[in-house]
Amino acid sequence: MQRYKYLIVGGGMSADAAVRGIRELDTEGPIGLVGEESHPPYARPPLSKKLWRGAPLESVWRGTQDLEVTLHAGRRAVGLDTVRREVRDDRGETYGFERLLLATGVTPRRLPFGAEDLVYFRTLDDYRRVRALADEGRRFAVLGGGFIGAELAAALASSGCRVTMLFPEQGIGSRIFPAGLSSSLGDAYRERGVVVWAGETVAAMRRDRSGLVLRTRSGRDVPADAVVAGIGVIPNTELADRADLPVNDGIVVDELLRAGHPDVFAAGDVASFHSVVLGRRMRVEHEDNALATGRQAGRNMAGAAEPYTHLPFFYSDLFDSGYEAVGEVDNRLSTVEHWQEPYRKGVVYYLRDGAVRGVLLWNVWDQVDAARRLIAEPRTWRAAELRERLPERP
Numbered sequence: 001m002q003r004y005k006y007l008i009v010g011g012g013m014s015a016d017a018a019v020r021g022i023r024e025l026d027t028e029g030p031i032g033l034v035g036e037e038s039h040p041p042y043a044r045p046p047l048s049k050k051l052w053r054g055a056p057l058e059s060v061w062r063g064t065q066d067l068e069v070t071l072h073a074g075r076r077a078v079g080l081d082t083v084r085r086e087v088r089d090d091r092g093e094t095y096g097f098e099r100l101l102l103a104t105g106v107t108p109r110r111l112p113f114g115a116e117d118l119v120y121f122r123t124l125d126d127y128r129r130v131r132a133l134a135d136e137g138r139r140f141a142v143l144g145g146g147f148i149g150a151e152l153a154a155a156l157a158s159s160g161c162r163v164t165m166l167f168p169e170q171g172i173g174s175r176i177f178p179a180g181l182s183s184s185l186g187d188a189y190r191e192r193g194v195v196v197w198a199g200e201t202v203a204a205m206r207r208d209r210s211g212l213v214l215r216t217r218s219g220r221d222v223p224a225d226a227v228v229a230g231i232g233v234i235p236n237t238e239l240a241d242r243a244d245l246p247v248n249d250g251i252v253v254d255e256l257l258r259a260g261h262p263d264v265f266a267a268g269d270v271a272s273f274h275s276v277v278l279g280r281r282m283r284v285e286h287e288d289n290a291l292a293t294g295r296q297a298g299r300n301m302a303g304a305a306e307p308y309t310h311l312p313f314f315y316s317d318l319f320d321s322g323y324e325a326v327g328e329v330d331n332r333l334s335t336v337e338h339w340q341e342p343y344r345k346g347v348v349y350y351l352r353d354g355a356v357r358g359v360l361l362w363n364v365w366d367q368v369d370a371a372r373r374l375i376a377e378p379r380t381w382r383a384a385e386l387r388e389r390l391p392e393r394p
């Protein structure tokens with residue numbers, strides 16, 4: 001059995017950030033990292049963005065190995081004993097720890113059909129598979145109009161592929177964007193040749209001589225050579241479940257990111273934390289949170305005892321538009337929209353009972369901290385007051 005002062009399960013972005021957090025305070029303590037993928041930690045956002053615009057594949061690596069870490073790649077942790085302080089992997093190897101971090105991320109939701117013909121886009125290997133198909137100029141069906149579906153459809157269409165999008169919602173990103181913005185985004189996709197079927201889901205898939213055929217619930221047949229899905233994710237909580245750690249839509253952590261045990265921590269997409277600013281529990285599936293919780297968990301594993309108070313932001317690029325968003329960006333809240341150019345450049349404020357809970361910055365840059373300050377202000381706002389707030393003048 002190998003023993004580590006710090007053991008990290010999950011070889012993703014949060015795991016890498018945790019290694020860096022530990023090394024800020026402890027340059028020597030042995031760190032072991034057990035990760036299911038065969039690769040060292042890498043950045044996921046480029047898989048649906050930069051790599052399609054010509055960035056080299058090597059640009060995704062995080063360089064975790066340079067930080068005195070023993071990497072156990074291609075190993076899935078399947079057992080956790082918090083009393084003996086041991087983790088067991090799928091080959092029967094055990095790893096002892098003094099402090100443990102669970103940074104196991106999420107797994108894509110699956111459909112009850114399609115099996116091998118469907119790519120659930122999440123990993124570097126998924127990117128390689130889809131890229132090889134795209135380079136052959138295939139016809140793609142993209143299932144899902146949320147974050148991943150929207151980015152992938154844009155990346156594939158920009159690479160010259162024929163793309164059909166299918167999703168059950170009213171419009172692209174309509175769970176977070178106001179109706180006008182979502183509708184204008186749909187027009188932008190159609191102008192670039194994407195066929196957009198909103199309000200439509202796939203009921204079955206079959207293969208015929210010309211390729212795959214997707215049968216929709218309304219009875220439409222959509223032909224494709226390849227099908228990529230981004231239809232949501234499920235947090236990887238199995239290890240925590242088995243060890244009786246608290247789980248409720250993610251591994252429940254306290255303000256120090258401890259998962260119901262003084263020496264077991266959780267971070268990244270899998271962790272459910274209490275947001276000090278928003279006054280509610282949340283689980284965030286985005287980079288800034290993965291990096292910030294990872295770093296903080298790492299520092300706390302190394303003895304810092306600092307609470308996690310960060311309000312994370314997220315971002316995306318869709319053709320020639322981009323956005324950054326902070327807080328509760330949820331279309332069920334009331335919104336105030338302020339467009340400098342209609343649906344091209346502007347700010348959307350999301351309010352509950354008059355208080356700002358979230359801000360969407362559409363092609364508006366360098367305003368994330370100002371948006372955080374606005375959300376933290378303990379007051380209510382009238383629509384006219386908000387129109388003057390962002391962008392903040394330097």
Ligand SMILES: Cc1cc2nc3c(=O)[nH]c(=O)nc-3n(C[C@H](O)[C@H](O)[C@H](O)COP(=O)(O)OP(=O)(O)OC[C@H]3O[C@@H](n4cnc5c(N)ncnc54)[C@H](O)[C@@H]3O)c2cc1C
Binds near residue numbers: 035036043047075267
């Ligand atoms: C294609 C794509 C594009 C994205 N673009 C953006 C973006 O533009 N902006 C943004 O803010 N966010 C983006 N994200 C989200 C961001 O990448 C995630 O929030 C981040 O990767 C989460 O980091 P994590 O370490 O928690 O999980 P992950 O990076 O998913 O890493 C978890 C790792 O743990 C491994 N693992 C799971 N269970 C076990 C186990 N039992 N044993 C061993 N290993 C295990 C998994 O195989 C995986 O490698 C994107 C995500 C994807 C997939």
